[in-house]
Amino acid sequence: MSLGFEVLARDGAARVGRLTTAHGVVETPVFMPVGTAATVKAMTPEGLAATGARILLGNTYHLMLRPGAERVAALGGLHRFMNWPHAILTDSGGFQVMSLSALRTISEDGVAFRSHLDGSKHLLTPERSVDVQRLLGADITMAFDECTPFPAERAAVEASMELSMRWAERSRRTFAERPGHGIFGIVQGGVHEDLRVRSAKQLTEIGFDGYAIGGLAIGEGQATTFAMTEATVPFLPEDRPRYLMGVGKPSDLVGAVKRGIDMFDCVLPTRSGRTAQAFTRQGTLNLRNACHAEDGAPLDPDCRCPACTGFSRAYLHHLVKAGEILAAMLLTTHNLTYYADLMAAMREAIMAGRLAQFEAPQ
């Protein structure tokens, strides 16, 4: 059996689930911290696990360029390389190849591009993307897709989605079944409900271990993200996990869980941790602000993380002003703990049948 997924409880469209991978069990709904270059920035693996994380996301595009998929494989795979014993989902490289690489050319075959690091030439196809993810040792592989830009003409969106569906079929065919490993397809279709539905149906027909909704949270706005999610979810299999890619803010997560999403990833908590922004139960704070300079209170009095139990806002403000690495370490730890606890609170609310009343601070 590939990847286990059990739905344990439902509350409206929302579910609590248990995802079983080759590297342990993941409770859903879950937020996956982003570990772009084989590290969740400013975190040790132990520190990351202590936030509650049991799955992280690795970026195929970055890792294939540096240190290289074959090198990671020779060193025992990504889990061993980065000393992360829990689950790893890798993206397909489709998103970053469009946003980061130079001189890219899309064809039916795939995307030819030059590395943003050294200008070297590469070709990323569905077959190569899935193979890179196998070399990395991902528990969850993502099908190679084109992230359709926003805004775009409907005809371009449709053509892009259809290309992604053909690539999805090639990705599925390339994927080597292994116990505890699975591959997810990615729904595209921009902001067009009918294209989203058609994409969902085509993917379901191919048959995947999970289904992602891609190409959202790229500028269309929260209402549209939610509308597309609502339009898509009913056409995805009930017994498989659903993953809304690149999302998001706390309120995005709450709204999407209510609409039936089980998995998320986003750089927001980690990137914010390096730019002095903290998510708290009282809303977001910018620790650079002088108002924190003499404040002996913790960041969030209800938070269990080491930044909140050990230090004051005044100290965190001082670290930010002094440009100290510890500022990024503590604020990233806090933000990821906040996200993990937000997801845990939603799982609890679903189990208790009271998710409708659940709200995230703005």
Place this chain on the structure above:
Amino acid sequence: MSLGFEVLARDGAARVGRLTTAHGVVETPVFMPVGTAATVKAMTPEGLAATGARILLGNTYHLMLRPGAERVAALGGLHRFMNWPHAILTDSGGFQVMSLSALRTISEDGVAFRSHLDGSKHLLTPERSVDVQRLLGADITMAFDECTPFPAERAAVEASMELSMRWAERSRRTFAERPGHGIFGIVQGGVHEDLRVRSAKQLTEIGFDGYAIGGLAIGEGQATTFAMTEATVPFLPEDRPRYLMGVGKPSDLVGAVKRGIDMFDCVLPTRSGRTAQAFTRQGTLNLRNACHAEDGAPLDPDCRCPACTGFSRAYLHHLVKAGEILAAMLLTTHNLTYYADLMAAMREAIMAGRLAQFEAPQ
């Protein structure tokens, strides 16, 4: 009683001692990691304590300028501010005010200067330095001194040393006795043995809780550092700790312990940790070098630290190349563990009466 110090064993000029402070016991010989801006860079307090550190050094010059001594005091003192429950020694500001500040003017009273951060005007006197260190809550206060530049004319060195001795007397008089707290005098005198001896005698006459040797390791070379140490130590009280300031490389520490030094501080292990240099039992390594790119072996197979038990040289090389914060975190952790274990090994060798055979890797 102010600061406890017991000599537990001797081997030649070297000693094993136990320093008892208001924030716990410190075994000597000891290396003190440098926590300039109320943080040992790239380390959490828990991570620092896990290296074995039980005392760190804080910089009076930096802390008085940002966040300010009165602010730290209002927030409960430096221990609470930075969440470090163990001992803290603060320097006097004398060294940094000469190396970092702008438009400084030395008079009998003290040093008038402008902050390197914002140009604000300040006056640092022996009285203010000791008061700042009291506000910070230092377990060990350092007397305010002038770090004599090297090279310098003998007459200038002598005048500078005599000024430092008058400042030492004023520092001692200002220091408020509190249980578990003490003040150290600082021997000056450049590279002139007779001036060093005169300085040591004058300080001993004033009477301090410990004695530092300052104004060395600033370009005079290891042989001269050792010669000055040998010339000075016999004139310092046997029953008080001796601290060689700003030292140093592993071989400097071994040579100085053999000459009777009990305490050290240096930015080398922490700064090196942020510039890809690692100290190991096989010598120093630069993790940026391509030779490490495919090396699955740990940094130092005999090291107990998380960087060595969890990761390969290839991974550390990758982190360095990618500019990841985790590179600084892991290499700093390793270097401080290496230094702590080097000191522990020397304490063991002294107890066993075999320090003469002890050597550090080059």
